[in-house]
Amino acid sequence: xxxxxxxxxxxxxxxxxxxxxxxxxxxxxxxxxxxxxxxxxxxxxxxxxxxxxxxxxxxxxxxxxxxxxxxxxxxxxxxxxxxxxxxxxxxxxxxxxxxxxxxxxxxxxxxxxxxxxxxxxxxxxxxxxxxxxxxxxxxxxxx
Numbered sequence: 001x002x003x004x005x006x007x008x009x010x011x012x013x014x015x016x017x018x019x020x021x022x023x024x025x026x027x028x029x030x031x032x033x034x035x036x037x038x039x040x041x042x043x044x045x046x047x048x049x050x051x052x053x054x055x056x057x058x059x060x061x062x063x064x065x066x067x068x069x070x071x072x073x074x075x076x077x078x079x080x081x082x083x084x085x086x087x088x089x090x091x092x093x094x095x096x097x098x099x100x101x102x103x104x105x106x107x108x109x110x111x112x113x114x115x116x117x118x119x120x121x122x123x124x125x126x127x128x129x130x131x132x133x134x135x136x137x138x139x140x141x142x143x
Contacts, residue, residue: 001055005062010055012076012080014051016135017035018032018033019034021047026121026124033054034049036058041057061082065078065082065087073140074094074101074104076136076140077101077142078090080132081104085112089111093107093108102142105133105136108133109133112129112130
């Protein structure tokens with residue numbers, strides 16, 4: 001595990017995903033803790049998940065998703081999008097942006113706006129989603 005991942009990516013995730021168990025009925029991922037959702041991690045005891053276990057899960061996903069083959073900061077943008085809205089969607093943003101970090105974040109923001117408009121029960125998350133994208137753009141140095 002790299003220092004970049006442990007010292008930058010993970011603290012950002014904890015800030016935006018939270019570190020407490022949540023089970024919002026409007027969250028399509030179901031029960032979550034540290035942003036790890038029950039839907040995608042069927043064999044994980046989400047309620048009792050530790051930060052170290054969550055970090056290990058995320059590191060394995062970082063490697064599996066090929067983030068280390070993307071240049072910084074695109075590696076982080078891609079990973080954060082995969083965590084928040086799925087690997088397939090992150091791949092769509094990557095393709096549509098031609099790997100340009102600013103365009104990637106624009107694709108992501110536009111997706112969240114459309115999603116909130118199309119699915120009113122998710123509209124309550126829109127402000128947070130957009131704030132997260134903006135914050136990551138600042139932290140990653142692309143604004």
